[in-house]
Amino acid sequence: MVSRQRGLVAPIAGARRCWRAVGGQGVTGLLVFGKTGQVARELQRLDPGARFLSRAEADLFDPAACAEAIRAHAPRAVINAAAYTAVDRAEGEEALATTINGAAPAAMAAACAGLGVPFVQISTDYVFDGSGETPWHVGDPVAPLNAYGRSKLVGEAGVRAAGGAYAVLRTSWVVSAHGSNFIKTMLRLGKERETLTIVADQIGGPTPAADIAAACVHMTETLGSEPEKRGTYHFSGAPDVSWAGFAREIFAQAGINCAVRDIPTSAYPTPAARPLNSRLDCATLETVFGLSRPDWRRGLTDILKDLGET
Numbered sequence: 334m335v336s337r338q339r340g341l342v343a344p345i346a347g348a349r350r351c352w353r354a355v356g357g358q359g360v361t362g363l364l365v366f367g368k369t370g371q372v373a374r375e376l377q378r379l380d381p382g383a384r385f386l387s388r389a390e391a392d393l394f395d396p397a398a399c400a401e402a403i404r405a406h407a408p409r410a411v412i413n414a415a416a417y418t419a420v421d422r423a424e425g426e427e428a429l430a431t432t433i434n435g436a437a438p439a440a441m442a443a444a445c446a447g448l449g450v451p452f453v454q455i456s457t458d459y460v461f462d463g464s465g466e467t468p469w470h471v472g473d474p475v476a477p478l479n480a481y482g483r484s485k486l487v488g489e490a491g492v493r494a495a496g497g498a499y500a501v502l503r504t505s506w507v508v509s510a511h512g513s514n515f516i517k518t519m520l521r522l523g524k525e526r527e528t529l530t531i532v533a534d535q536i537g538g539p540t541p542a543a544d545i546a547a548a549c550v551h552m553t554e555t556l557g558s559e560p561e562k563r564g565t566y567h568f569s570g571a572p573d574v575s576w577a578g579f580a581r582e583i584f585a586q587a588g589i590n591c592a593v594r595d596i597p598t599s600a601y602p603t604p605a606a607r608p609l610n611s612r613l614d615c616a617t618l619e620t621v622f623g624l625s626r627p628d629w630r631r632g633l634t635d636i637l638k639d640l641g642e643t
């Protein structure tokens with residue numbers, strides 16, 4: 334479990350005191366692309382002294398401008414929490430998604446490598462084709478089923494090619510009190526309907542954005558002194574569950590009286606195909622960075638409290 338209160342944050346806070354303000358652009362030296370997204374907001378909560386770049390300040394559609402922003406801020410570390418995340422819309426906008434999710438992180442990673450500072454890129458379970466039932470290892474073959482997954486894969490390759498002290502952190506099913514996500518959709522629909530039909534054959538790990546933010550910060554800290562830990566890692570909440578099972582737990586914890594009926598993916602057609610098996614084997618992250626899978630049920634409790642639902 335990533336401890337948001339003690340284990341993880343305290344040592345980071347200690348390390349933070351050693352950092353000096355860089356060019357008046359944030360006091361901790363951490364530069365984050367993204368300001369309004371789920372992970373970006375949790376990073377703000379965790380490290381309010383970091384510098385967060387909005388789309389107006391750094392548009393990922395302009396990768397060179399993103400690299401220039403990094404050089405201008407001269408940060409101690411960079412986390413990319415911005416991305417094109419509209420999975421279905423990406424089917425009709427793959428070139429746009431590929432610039433934002435592919436070329437921009439590649440340019441950021443190259444700028445970070447040039448400055449010798451750590452860079453963390455967040456990627457996705459959607460790089461896998463979802464076959465089988467065993468959890469995906471980091472070295473398993475990738476074969477995305479949709480445009481979003483392909484665009485994220487381009488980003489992964491670009492970040493690796495840049496070298497430097499990078500980490501590609503693949504996560505899945507991100508949830509928080511902010512932005513749009515499955516918990517918020519279920520709260521809305523569950524109050525309107527008596528029954529919902531939800532796919533029960535897509536299995537994965539819902540992951541609280543707060544835990545991803547804590548993991549990213551911890552990884553930038555570690556990579557600063559141990560760049561040999563660069564690489565690709567998996568991080569998802571436990572236990573693995575279907576979307577239908579996830580919906581049931583949301584309604585149970587929120588006290589919403591809405592029945593969930595299991596359906597197969599084939600009964601819920603969407604523009605983008607989604608993987609059935611999104612289970613991620615997160616063992617390497619635990620071995621190398623000491624970060625274990627957070628229990629998403631506890632994260633859900635926190636999110637419902639944040640939303641004023643409980």
Ligand SMILES: NC(=O)C1=CN([C@@H]2O[C@H](COP(=O)(O)OP(=O)(O)OC[C@H]3O[C@@H](n4cnc5c(N)ncnc54)[C@H](OP(=O)(O)O)[C@@H]3O)[C@@H](O)[C@H]2O)C=CC1
Pocket residue numbers: 367368369370371372373387388391392393394413414415416417418433455456457458485504505506507508512513542
């Ligand atoms: N959401 C999920 O379920 C999952 C997400 N991920 C990955 O995790 C990371 C964080 O995702 P999450 O926090 O959910 O993202 P959100 O969808 O909540 O937020 C996306 C962020 O990216 C910004 N953004 C989008 N396009 C641009 C652009 N052209 N230039 C600058 N900023 C832009 C948005 O800004 P604006 O407000 O201006 O639109 C917003 O801040 C991403 O890399 C994503 O691929 C991985 C697995 C699952």
Ligand SMILES: Cc1cn([C@H]2C[C@H](O)[C@@H](COP(=O)(O)OP(=O)(O)O[C@H]3O[C@@H](C)C(=O)[C@@H](O)[C@H]3O)O2)c(=O)[nH]c1=O
Pocket residue numbers: 418419420457458459504505506507514515518529530531532535576601607
């Ligand atoms: C609203 C609804 C959804 N569903 C299904 C559709 C889908 O398979 C699943 C989840 O729906 P979403 O739209 O939240 O799924 P989606 O936006 O594809 O979520 C993905 O986003 C990207 C960014 C990622 O990287 C992935 O890890 C994953 O989190 O629930 C139902 O079966 N019934 C419903 O009533």
Ligand SMILES: [Mg+2]
Pocket residue numbers: 418419420514
């Ligand atoms: Mg979505």
